[in-house]
Amino acid sequence: MKMVRRVAFNLFAWSVVGLVAFPLIWMVITSVKPQFELFxxxxxxxxETVTFEHYWTLIYDTPFLKYMRNSLLIAFGTTLVVIVVATLGAHSLVRFRYPGRERLAQLVLFTYLLPSVVLVLPLYLLMVWVGIANSLFSLVVAYTTFALPYALWLLRSxxxxxxxxxxxxxxxxxxxxMEAFIDVILPQALPGIISTSLFTFILAWNEYLFALVxxxxxxxxxxxxxxxxxxISSFNIEWSLLMAASVMMSLPLVIIFAFLSSYLTRGFGAGGVKG
Amino acid sequence: MATNPLDRRYALLGAVLIAPTILIFSAVIIYPLVSAIYLSLFTIFTPTLRGQWVGLGNYAELMASNEFWRSLANTFIWTVFTLTLQIVLGIAVALMLHQNMVFRSLARSLILFPYFVSTVVAVLVWRWLFNDLYGILNYLALISGLLQRPLDWLGSMPNAMISIVLVGAWKYFPFVVIAVLARLQSIPDQLYEAAKMDGAGPIARFFDVTLPQLKEVLVVVILLRAIWDFKEFDLIYLLTGGGPVISTQTLPLMVYKEAFGLNDMGRASAIAVSMMLVMLVFMVLYLRSAGRSEREGAR
Amino acid sequence: MSDIVFSGVRKAFGSAIALHGLDLTIRSGEFVSLLGPSGCGKTTTLRMLAGLEFPTQGTISIGSRVVNDVPPGKRDIAMVFQSYALYPHMSVAENIAYPLKKRGMPRAERETRVKAAAETLQLGALLQRKPRQLSGGQQQRVALGRALVRDPVAFLLDEPLSNLDAKLRAHMRAELIELHRSLGKTFVYVTHDQLEAMTMSDRIAVMNEGVLQQFATPKEVYEAPANTFVATFIGSPSMNMFEGALADGVFSHPALRVPVTPEASGHGSRLLLGVRPEDMTLGAGPLNGTIRVVEPSGHETIVLLDFAGTTVTVRAPPDMPLGIGSVLACDVKSSRLHLFDAVSGLRIAARFGAALPPA
Structure with missing residues (x-):
C-alpha cells in the first residue's frame, strides 16, 4: 500500500516537473527538426530526422557568433568589474566603522529594487554625451546599475x-x-564570491532592455x-533556427547548472535573487 | 568622531574600500535618478534631444491621459495575477520537492531552469508554443477537445493578458520554490510530531504548522516579486509588445513607447517617475501592514 | 619589565558606556583573571589590550610603551579566542605558522618553531589536518599553539575553556596552570567562571557594569570581598545577607544578633551582615531557621532556611535528617563574618563576637 502511494506520488511529481520543463524540452526538439517537419x-x-543544419546555418550564415562574442565580453566584463568593486565594498560595509555606513547599506537595498526603466533614459543621454553610446563598454557601465547593488547585497550577507x-x-x-582581508577573509568568502559571480554573469547575459536602448x-x-x-527582421520566421539560437544561448546556463549548481542555491539562501 | 589615530586610519581605509562603489553609484544610479526627475519637467524630442521646459506639464497631461490610467491598471492586473500564480505554484511545488522523490536534485534543477533562462529564450519558446497554426498548444487543445478552433493566444483579448500572466508565472515561480524550500527544510520535525499527536491531519498540519512558519519568508518573497513583476519590461514587451493595441501595455512599456516610438523623452521620464512613486507608496503600505501583522502574531 | 598598565581607560560604544575609567596594573609574569558576569566590560578590556578596540579615553601601556595607537600585530601579545578563531582554510601547521610568517621569519626556522610548539601541546600527529577535522579540545590546543609559537610578552585568553565539556575543562585548567609556570609569561584571562579564576589566577580583577570592583588575590577576594557585589558573586552558593541596624555595639536582625566592633566609622546605619553557607554550623546554636527547601546532591545537602523572612542557604552533611517545615538550630562562625554598608555596598572592617539569640 505504501509502495503504491510512493509510486503514485513519484509519477505525479515527475509529471509536474515534466510540465514545467516541457517548453524547454520542446525547444531542444524543435531545434533539431528539419524546417519542413515543423509544419x-x-x-x-x-x-523523424535529427538534423543539426540549423546550428550550422546559425554559425555560418548569421551574425550569431558575433553576438555571442559580444555577450561573452559584456558578461565577463560586467562580472569582473562588479565583483572586484563589490567585494571591496562589501568588506568595507561589514568590517569597518565610519559615519554613514548604515545609511549606505540601506541605499544599496533601495537601488537593488530600482526599476531599470527609470534609469535607462538618463543613461542613454549620458552615454551619448560622454560619447560611448553604441559600444560594448556602454553596456558594461549600464549593467553595473543593477549588478552592483545586487552583488553588494549578496556579498554583504x-x-x-x-x-x-x-x-x-x-x-x-x-x-x-588588508593582509587579514587577503589571507583570511577572501578565502572564506570565496564560495560566496563564486556564487555572486555566477548570478552576476547570468544577469548580464540575460539583460535585454539596456541592450535594446x-x-x-x-x-x-x-x-x-x-x-x-x-x-523581427526575417520575412518568414524560421522557428527551428530560432530554437537552435535559444539552445545555444542557454548553453552557459546548462554548464553552470551541471557543474556549479550548489553555488546557485547558496546564493539564493544568502540574499534572494534579482528577477 | 574617531579620536584614536589607529581607529581613524582604519576608518579611512574603510572609506577607500567603499569609494569605488560610491563613485559608480553616483555616476550610474544617483545621477540618472535625479536626472530622470529633472527630465520629466521638459518635453524632449528624442532624435535631436532638444528640450523645452514645461514644469509639471507632463504630469498634468498624464493625469488626464486615459492611456496612462489604462497602463497603470494593466500593470496592476498583470502583477496581481502573475504574482498570485507564482506564489501558489511556488508553495505547491516546494512542498512537492520537499517530499522524498526519485532524482530529486535533477527535478529541482529542471524546475529552476525557467528562472535562469533568458527572457528572450523563454519568449521565443512560448511564442512557438503559442503559434496559431503550428503551435503544439493549439494542436493539443484541439485534439483533446478543449478548443473547437485554434486560439489566437497573443493577438486578442483577454487571451493576451492571460498568456503573459501564465508565461510570467512559469518563468518566475521557481524563485518562490527555492525560497520556500529552504525554509521548509529548517522547520523542526518536532512541530509536525506534536501536531500529529494532537490529532491534526495533513491539511490541518499545513495550515497550522507549515504556513505560519513560512509567513516570514513569504512576506519577503512577495515584496521582492511584486516589485520585480511591477517593473517587468522584457517579458511583456517581447510577447505582445503591449498589444493588441494597448491591452497589455504596462507602465514600463509605455515609458519605452513614449521615448522611442513617440519620441518624447520628457514625457517618458514623467511616466517612469510616476511609476516609481506608485511602487514606493505600495512598498511602504505593504511593509506597514506586514509589520503590523507580525506584531499581532507575536502577541 | 613589561607590566601592563591601564590608566583611566574609558570606553563608550555610542551612548552606551562599556567601561568607566579603569585603572589596573598587571605585573610582568602574573596570571590575572578578569572575572564578571556578561556585559561587565571584561572582554572589552581584553580587546582594548589586544588593540581590537580603542579606548575612548585614557592610556594602555605594555612595558614602557603606550600602545593606544599601536596596531594589534605590533603589540607583542598573543590571543586565544573563545571561538578559537582558527583559519578554516589552513592546516594546523599553517595556522600555527601564520604569526611567524607575518613576522617574516624564514621557512626553515618557522618549521622548527611549529614543531616545537606542536610537541609541547601534543599536536604532532595532527599538523596536516584542517581545523574542522579536529575535536573541540584539539582545536583549543591549536589555538594555544598559535599563541605560544611566537613567544610574546603576554597571552590574552578570552574564555578559552567555555566551549569544552566539564571533564576536558578541568584537564585544560591544570594544563594552563602548568603552561603559565613553565613559560613565566603574563597571562590575562577573561572568564565568567569563578572556579577558573579562583584556581588559576595570581590575582583576580572582579568587574561589574564597566567598573572594577576589586583587584586582589583569590584568597583575599574570597575572604575579604570589597563590596556586596564581590561578596555575592564569588562563592557558590552565594553569601547570605542579613539586613539590620547597629545599636550599642550589637548588629540586630529579627532572627539574630551579633556583637560588632567596626574598625572605622563613617558608614550608614543600615548594614548587611554576610555569612557564607559553609560558615554556618547546624544542629545547635542560638538561631532558629525554618526548613523550606532541601536539595541533596550526594556529598552534601543544600538547605534553604527561613530566618524571619530572610532566606538563607546552608550546607548540611548528607546524612542529616531534615524535615521540611521543621525548625533547625544553627550558629555562625564569628571569625568569618562580613559587614557591609547597605547603601553603598562597601565592606566595613570589623571584629565580631559570638552570635546571640534574637531579642
Missing amino acids: RIPPTFLP FMQGIPDDLEAAALVDGATR LVNTDEARPLTTGVMNML
Missing part, C-alpha cells in the same frame, strides 16, 4: 557570515587589515537583442 499536421513529437574573530585573530597574529549596431549587440532582431 506537419499532426506535429511529430520526436523528430555572505561576509556577515564570516566570524569577526577570524579577522581579529589575523590582526593579533601580525597582519595588517543603448546599442543599435551589430558590432556591439549582445545575443538577447541580436536574436530578437533575427526574429
Whole structure:
C-alpha cells in the first residue's frame, strides 16, 4: 500500500516537473527538426530526422557568433568589474566603522529594487554625451546599475557570515587589515564570491532592455537583442533556427547548472535573487 | 568622531574600500535618478534631444491621459495575477520537492531552469508554443477537445493578458520554490510530531504548522516579486509588445513607447517617475501592514 | 619589565558606556583573571589590550610603551579566542605558522618553531589536518599553539575553556596552570567562571557594569570581598545577607544578633551582615531557621532556611535528617563574618563576637 502511494506520488511529481520543463524540452526538439517537419499536421513529437543544419546555418550564415562574442565580453566584463568593486565594498560595509555606513547599506537595498526603466533614459543621454553610446563598454557601465547593488547585497550577507574573530585573530597574529582581508577573509568568502559571480554573469547575459536602448549596431549587440532582431527582421520566421539560437544561448546556463549548481542555491539562501 | 589615530586610519581605509562603489553609484544610479526627475519637467524630442521646459506639464497631461490610467491598471492586473500564480505554484511545488522523490536534485534543477533562462529564450519558446497554426498548444487543445478552433493566444483579448500572466508565472515561480524550500527544510520535525499527536491531519498540519512558519519568508518573497513583476519590461514587451493595441501595455512599456516610438523623452521620464512613486507608496503600505501583522502574531 | 598598565581607560560604544575609567596594573609574569558576569566590560578590556578596540579615553601601556595607537600585530601579545578563531582554510601547521610568517621569519626556522610548539601541546600527529577535522579540545590546543609559537610578552585568553565539556575543562585548567609556570609569561584571562579564576589566577580583577570592583588575590577576594557585589558573586552558593541596624555595639536582625566592633566609622546605619553557607554550623546554636527547601546532591545537602523572612542557604552533611517545615538550630562562625554598608555596598572592617539569640 505504501509502495503504491510512493509510486503514485513519484509519477505525479515527475509529471509536474515534466510540465514545467516541457517548453524547454520542446525547444531542444524543435531545434533539431528539419524546417519542413515543423509544419506537419499532426506535429511529430520526436523528430523523424535529427538534423543539426540549423546550428550550422546559425554559425555560418548569421551574425550569431558575433553576438555571442559580444555577450561573452559584456558578461565577463560586467562580472569582473562588479565583483572586484563589490567585494571591496562589501568588506568595507561589514568590517569597518565610519559615519554613514548604515545609511549606505540601506541605499544599496533601495537601488537593488530600482526599476531599470527609470534609469535607462538618463543613461542613454549620458552615454551619448560622454560619447560611448553604441559600444560594448556602454553596456558594461549600464549593467553595473543593477549588478552592483545586487552583488553588494549578496556579498554583504555572505561576509556577515564570516566570524569577526577570524579577522581579529589575523590582526593579533601580525597582519595588517588588508593582509587579514587577503589571507583570511577572501578565502572564506570565496564560495560566496563564486556564487555572486555566477548570478552576476547570468544577469548580464540575460539583460535585454539596456541592450535594446543603448546599442543599435551589430558590432556591439549582445545575443538577447541580436536574436530578437533575427526574429523581427526575417520575412518568414524560421522557428527551428530560432530554437537552435535559444539552445545555444542557454548553453552557459546548462554548464553552470551541471557543474556549479550548489553555488546557485547558496546564493539564493544568502540574499534572494534579482528577477 | 574617531579620536584614536589607529581607529581613524582604519576608518579611512574603510572609506577607500567603499569609494569605488560610491563613485559608480553616483555616476550610474544617483545621477540618472535625479536626472530622470529633472527630465520629466521638459518635453524632449528624442532624435535631436532638444528640450523645452514645461514644469509639471507632463504630469498634468498624464493625469488626464486615459492611456496612462489604462497602463497603470494593466500593470496592476498583470502583477496581481502573475504574482498570485507564482506564489501558489511556488508553495505547491516546494512542498512537492520537499517530499522524498526519485532524482530529486535533477527535478529541482529542471524546475529552476525557467528562472535562469533568458527572457528572450523563454519568449521565443512560448511564442512557438503559442503559434496559431503550428503551435503544439493549439494542436493539443484541439485534439483533446478543449478548443473547437485554434486560439489566437497573443493577438486578442483577454487571451493576451492571460498568456503573459501564465508565461510570467512559469518563468518566475521557481524563485518562490527555492525560497520556500529552504525554509521548509529548517522547520523542526518536532512541530509536525506534536501536531500529529494532537490529532491534526495533513491539511490541518499545513495550515497550522507549515504556513505560519513560512509567513516570514513569504512576506519577503512577495515584496521582492511584486516589485520585480511591477517593473517587468522584457517579458511583456517581447510577447505582445503591449498589444493588441494597448491591452497589455504596462507602465514600463509605455515609458519605452513614449521615448522611442513617440519620441518624447520628457514625457517618458514623467511616466517612469510616476511609476516609481506608485511602487514606493505600495512598498511602504505593504511593509506597514506586514509589520503590523507580525506584531499581532507575536502577541 | 613589561607590566601592563591601564590608566583611566574609558570606553563608550555610542551612548552606551562599556567601561568607566579603569585603572589596573598587571605585573610582568602574573596570571590575572578578569572575572564578571556578561556585559561587565571584561572582554572589552581584553580587546582594548589586544588593540581590537580603542579606548575612548585614557592610556594602555605594555612595558614602557603606550600602545593606544599601536596596531594589534605590533603589540607583542598573543590571543586565544573563545571561538578559537582558527583559519578554516589552513592546516594546523599553517595556522600555527601564520604569526611567524607575518613576522617574516624564514621557512626553515618557522618549521622548527611549529614543531616545537606542536610537541609541547601534543599536536604532532595532527599538523596536516584542517581545523574542522579536529575535536573541540584539539582545536583549543591549536589555538594555544598559535599563541605560544611566537613567544610574546603576554597571552590574552578570552574564555578559552567555555566551549569544552566539564571533564576536558578541568584537564585544560591544570594544563594552563602548568603552561603559565613553565613559560613565566603574563597571562590575562577573561572568564565568567569563578572556579577558573579562583584556581588559576595570581590575582583576580572582579568587574561589574564597566567598573572594577576589586583587584586582589583569590584568597583575599574570597575572604575579604570589597563590596556586596564581590561578596555575592564569588562563592557558590552565594553569601547570605542579613539586613539590620547597629545599636550599642550589637548588629540586630529579627532572627539574630551579633556583637560588632567596626574598625572605622563613617558608614550608614543600615548594614548587611554576610555569612557564607559553609560558615554556618547546624544542629545547635542560638538561631532558629525554618526548613523550606532541601536539595541533596550526594556529598552534601543544600538547605534553604527561613530566618524571619530572610532566606538563607546552608550546607548540611548528607546524612542529616531534615524535615521540611521543621525548625533547625544553627550558629555562625564569628571569625568569618562580613559587614557591609547597605547603601553603598562597601565592606566595613570589623571584629565580631559570638552570635546571640534574637531579642
